[in-house]
Amino acid sequence: MLELGAELISSDAVAIYELVKNAIDARSKDGVTIEFCVTLRHADYVDALEQLDQLDESAAEASKTSAAQELSDIKSTVLNALLMDAPRAERQAISAAVKGAKTASSLRAALEKAYVAHNWIEFRDHGRGMSEDDLTESYLVIGTPSRRRGLEKKLREGGNVEYLGEKGVGRLSAMRLGSQLHVATATASDKRLNIVEVNWRDFEDLEKMIEDVKIVPAKGPPKPKSEGEWSGTTIRINGLNGSWSPERIKEIATFELARLSDPFSGSLRRYRVVVLFNGGRIDIPRLDRDVLGRAHASAIGRYEINQGKPRLTVDLHCRDLGKGNPPDDKQLIFERPDIRSLLKDPLTDIAASALRTVGQFTFEFYWFNRQQLRTELIGAEGRRLVKLQQQWAGIMLFRDGYRVFPYGDDTDDWLGLDRRALAAGGYKLNKSQFIGRANISRTANPRLVDQTSREGLKDCDEKTVLVELLRYVIQDRLKWFLEDVERRHAPPTLDFEAAERRVNTLQSRTRSALKGLEKRHASESPVVRELLKFFEEMQQYFAAARTRANEVEDERDRMLQLAGIGLMLEMVAHELARSTETTLDLLTEAEKDELPDDVAALFSTLRDEMKTMNRRLRVLDPLSVSGRQRTESFDLAQLVREIADGHSAQFRRHRVDMRIRIQGDAKQVIVKGIRGMFVQIVENLVQNSVYWMDLKRDEQDTYKPVIDVTLGSGATLMEYTDNGPGVQPTHREDVFTAFYSTKGKTRRQGLGLFIARDCAKNNGLRIYLSDERRIQPDRLNTFILERDEAGDA
Numbered sequence: 099m100l101e102l103g104a105e106l107i108s109s110d111a112v113a114i115y116e117l118v119k120n121a122i123d124a125r126s127k128d129g130v131t132i133e134f135c136v137t138l139r140h141a142d143y144v145d146a147l148e149q150l151d152q153l154d155e156s157a158a159e160a161s162k163t164s165a166a167q168e169l170s171d172i173k174s175t176v177l178n179a180l181l182m183d184a185p186r187a188e189r190q191a192i193s194a195a196v197k198g199a200k201t202a203s204s205l206r207a208a209l210e211k212a213y214v215a216h217n218w219i220e221f222r223d224h225g226r227g228m229s230e231d232d233l234t235e236s237y238l239v240i241g242t243p244s245r246r247r248g249l250e251k252k253l254r255e256g257g258n259v260e261y262l263g264e265k266g267v268g269r270l271s272a273m274r275l276g277s278q279l280h281v282a283t284a285t286a287s288d289k290r291l292n293i294v295e296v297n298w299r300d301f302e303d304l305e306k307m308i309e310d311v312k313i314v315p316a317k318g319p320p321k322p323k324s325e326g327e328w329s330g331t332t333i334r335i336n337g338l339n340g341s342w343s344p345e346r347i348k349e350i351a352t353f354e355l356a357r358l359s360d361p362f363s364g365s366l367r368r369y370r371v372v373v374l375f376n377g378g379r380i381d382i383p384r385l386d387r388d389v390l391g392r393a394h395a396s397a398i399g400r401y402e403i404n405q406g407k408p409r410l411t412v413d414l415h416c417r418d419l420g421k422g423n424p425p426d427d428k429q430l431i432f433e434r435p436d437i438r439s440l441l442k443d444p445l446t447d448i449a450a451s452a453l454r455t456v457g458q459f460t461f462e463f464y465w466f467n468r469q470q471l472r473t474e475l476i477g478a479e480g481r482r483l484v485k486l487q488q489q490w491a492g493i494m495l496f497r498d499g500y501r502v503f504p505y506g507d508d509t510d511d512w513l514g515l516d517r518r519a520l521a522a523g524g525y526k527l528n529k530s531q532f533i534g535r536a537n538i539s540r541t542a543n544p545r546l547v548d549q550t551s552r553e554g555l556k557d558c559d560e561k562t563v564l565v566e567l568l569r570y571v572i573q574d575r576l577k578w579f580l581e582d583v584e585r586r587h588a589p590p591t592l593d594f595e596a597a598e599r600r601v602n603t604l605q606s607r608t609r610s611a612l613k614g615l616e617k618r619h620a621s622e623s624p625v626v627r628e629l630l631k632f633f634e635e636m637q638q639y640f641a642a643a644r645t646r647a648n649e650v651e652d653e654r655d656r657m658l659q660l661a662g663i664g665l666m667l668e669m670v671a672h673e674l675a676r677s678t679e680t681t682l683d684l685l686t687e688a689e690k691d692e693l694p695d696d697v698a699a700l701f702s703t704l705r706d707e708m709k710t711m712n713r714r715l716r717v718l719d720p721l722s723v724s725g726r727q728r729t730e731s732f733d734l735a736q737l738v739r740e741i742a743d744g745h746s747a748q749f750r751r752h753r754v755d756m757r758i759r760i761q762g763d764a765k766q767v768i769v770k771g772i773r774g775m776f777v778q779i780v781e782n783l784v785q786n787s788v789y790w791m792d793l794k795r796d797e798q799d800t801y802k803p804v805i806d807v808t809l810g811s812g813a814t815l816m817e818y819t820d821n822g823p824g825v826q827p828t829h830r831e832d833v834f835t836a837f838y839s840t841k842g843k844t845r846r847q848g849l850g851l852f853i854a855r856d857c858a859k860n861n862g863l864r865i866y867l868s869d870e871r872r873i874q875p876d877r878l879n880t881f882i883l884e885r886d887e888a889g890d891a
Contacts, residue, residue: 099301099308102240106270106550110340111354112503113271117221117333118358120269122369122500124225124331129370131222136376137188140341142179143213146172150206169202176209183376188216214337219275227285227329230292233315237269237281238294273298277337282318286327291318344375351382352489357506360499361385361490362462362535369500389486390533392471393464394419397576400460401567407434408453412571414579420470423587428579430832435823435877436840439793440570441563443842450797452559457543461568463493463534465527465576493534493568495555502548502555506535512554513569527577536568578838729861734767734776734816735760735809741780752788753795754803761810769815775857779865782850783818783881789841790822815863816883824877830867862886 107113114132121130149172153165173196180189195212199205228237272279279296294315301311321328351373359369361384373380399412410432417425432440434453441448466487475483493513494506504510511517515529538546545560555561735758742749742756749756760767769776784805791803808817825833832838834855839848851865858865868880 099240100273100298102270107274108553110275111350113274114350115354115358115501115503116271118355118371119500120331120333121221121223121225124223124227126223126225126330128224129372131220131372131374133220133222133374134342134347134376135185135188135216135218135220136181136338136342137184137192137216138176138180138213139343140217140338142176143209143217146176146179146209147206149175150202150209153202165202169205173197173199173205181376183378185377191216214278217276217338218334218336219338219342220335221333222330224328224330227288227331228281228283228292229285229288230315230317232285233281233283233292233294238313238315240270272296272333272335274339276335276339278335280334280336281331282334283331284321284329286329288321288329290320292316293318342375344378344380347373347375347380351380353508355382356384357494357501359501360496360535360537363499383489385490385533386486389483389490390464392466392475392483392487393417393533394467394470395465395576395580396463397465397571398462399571400458401456402458403454406454408437409433410437410567412575414576416580416583419580419584420467421584421587423583426579426583429828430575431826431828432840433826433877435790435793436826436829437567438797439790439840439842441566441842442793448559448562452563455545456560456563457538457546459536459538459543459564461534461536461571463532463572463576465580466531466533468531487533488530490533491530493529493532493536495536495538497537497543497546498539502538503553505554513565513572515569515572527572532572536564538564574839578835582835729771730773731768731770732773734769736766737773737776738780738807738809738816741777741784745784748788752792752803754788754791754805756784756805756807758807758809761808761812764811767809767811767815771861771863772857775861778857779854779883780818782854786850787820787822790824791820794823814882814884817868817880818883819872819880821873821879824873824879825867827869827876827878830869830878833867834865858883859886 107116118130118132153168153172176196177193180192182189192209192212195208196205199208277298279294279298281294282291284291292315294313296313300306303310355371355373358371361368368384371382373382395414395416397412397414399410402409402411412430412432414428414430415425416423437453438450441453468484468487471487472480472484475481492506492508492510493515495502495512505512511529513529515527515532543560545558546564547556547558548554549556555564738758742758745756748754787803787805791801795801795803802821804821806817806819808819809815829838829840834851835848836852837848838852841847855865862885863883864886865881865883867878868882869878870880871877873879
């Protein structure tokens with residue numbers, strides 16, 4: 099029994115919160131009063147008992163005079179430790195007990211009895227109260243299902259849920275706070291108070307079974323006289339286990355009780371909690387919404403279920419980030435395909451139905467650049483707002499307007515913000531920079547249930563959906579938004595150390611893939627050796643670029659060029675790793691009897707990409723004549739067919755039908771440009787299509803993936819359409835932005851379409867998403883590659 103209480107109620111703050119929840123569930127209209135009477139602090143009491151133990155041990159050797167003096171000293175220490183602000187009657191009672199003791203043993207007995215009687219916490223409410231039957235059948239039954247039954251009934255009938263608690267273990271909070279419990283309660287129909295008393299020390303006898311401890315409710319004195327039919331409950335806990343002080347209670351009031359009910363609510367009325375310490379009132383602060391207006395950025399959103407389909411809407415906003423930028427806003431909308439993709443990850447793979455069963459929820463996060471905040475705010479008002487931000491920092495979770503512990507605590511990082519911020523470049527969004535909340539409800543989110551230990555929500559697929567989506571909004575989309583604003587309004591800087599680490603990782607992956615290719619297909623060893631030669635040459639350019647960066651790192655007017663160099667290094671390294679690994683996968687995963695006799699097309703495509711990457715790196719050196727981009731005339735239709743042939747084994751595995759046609763009666767589409775860049779454009783489109791069509795095929799057994807490519811020699815060179823889930827229209831331009839992605843975490847790089855657009859621009863072309871809805875009415879599925887009127891091609 100004692101272990102159960104210790105395990106389930108993890109802290110004094112949680113214990114107080116659980117007992118306040120009882121008053122809320124009892125529908126106490128005037129709130130709850132928590133009164134502390136602390137006459138002798140627990141630490142001083144324990145020290146006195148320890149001194150008495152030592153006195154007993156030395157009594158045989160000490161003289162009577164010496165022992166008497168030591169006993170007198172212990173008495174004086176206890177009397178001096180009595181708190182002067184404690185009620186006078188309580189102090190006098192303990193003082194009389196101590197002074198009346200003549201021996202060490204009698205002092206110990208008197209002190210123990212007096213401490214229990216005159217140190218207590220009382221919780222008083224005027225709620226529904228409990229009858230004698232309620233005490234017997236519910237209150238004294240640990241884990242009673244009475245409230246759970248009521249909850250399930252309300253969920254079935256669609257009514258409002260009446261209770262915050264449902265497990266029937268909150269009463270064990272009294273065990274944590276003190277050694278004795280006294281409950282006096284009555285319903286409106288009762289004439290007298292119903293009394294129950296529990297001495298938790300009765301459970302310390304290891305020889306007793308639970309049924310050996312007899313606890314029986316009894317009738318008490320008449321109810322208090324007042325207008326109407328009085329009802330309510332008073333819970334008094336004696337023999338306090340902790341050392342309480344005004345400072346400690348103020349901390350709990352500031353960081354726990356202040357967050358008991360939703361402080362973000364626009365309502366001026368919140369659940370009334372009065373806290374008294376030895377007659378003095380402890381204030382519970384309110385959230386001053388002025389501090390939210392000083393936030394540098396915000397993400398406010400909602401997750402909805404409409405006709406069984408989930409939809410996540412996020413409104414991003416920022417003010418001046420210290421870069422001279424004007425205020426900026428952006429709305430993002432994620433529909434079922436996007437959300438399913440975000441959660442499609444080996445570490446967070448969940449049942450698709452959880453996207454619906456999680457239920458709707460809302461959230462609002464306010465981000466503060468604390469260093470900038472201190473600079474902006476001066477004087478007393480500035481110091482006040484900075485202190486408020488520190489006081490309310492954290493992201494809390496509220497259910498039906500009441501907080502779910504421990505989310506939002508100083509030591510809690512339920513969204514993993516601090517861990518991610520340590521490893522991130524750019525903006526480091528850690529939990530102490532946020533004031534925020536997420537809102538759920540018992541009826542809308544019935545599967546988001548608290549752990550019995552009050553240590554957050556139980557693990558389930560629905561919790562994963564909630565946590566991962568909130569984490570994505572902050573760590574990916576808000577961070578991307580802030581960095582995008584900064585890129586557009588300030589000269590970019592470059593972290594070459596971080597870029598070099600990423601490039602080295604990608605280089606290692608590339609070398610491993612190339613060696614695997616040579617081992618897997620020995621007949622193409624000459625080509626692989628040529629690729630390795632390209633690779634070694636690229637490494638030289640990586641080193642040269644780093645040297646060049648070091649030479650000009652103090653020249654501010656060249657930072658733009660250096661940032662471009664760094665991004666190109668990372669881009670090319672990314673493409674190099676992707677291309678070689680994709681080729682190796684195609685050869686490795688295919689059955690041996692599926693391999694065509696001639697795989698030259700596959701290696702030719704890879705070679706074209708590698709040559710182009712090499713050229714792009716050579717451009718970093720403006721004096722390199724050999725590095726100038728070379729254009730050539732070639733048949734785009736033939737190139738697309740070669741790429742399709744290179745993916746034939748992959749298409750068979752994924753059951754993809756790629757259809758290529760040329761407008762009119764033409765047999766060829768001759769273009770003039772850099773062949774390898776066209777390869778990269780098509781390759782990135784194909785890779786995206788396979789990913790998204792696979793996602794759709796996982797959920798629709800009858801789905802048949804199709805890619806349609808239409809080529810022409812006019813202004814539009816290529817129309818590329820797949821019948822996958824498509825792109826949400828609000829992401830139409832975002833998908834071409836570096837590092838923007840809605841793929842699962844392990845696939846989330848966000849460079850493919852950015853590279854495709856860069857390649858198109860270098861060839862005097864432009865690539866964009868058509869706003870024509872060819873496949874489905876609310877998503878975009880067609881990419882257009884056309885000649886740029888301002889270009890030369």
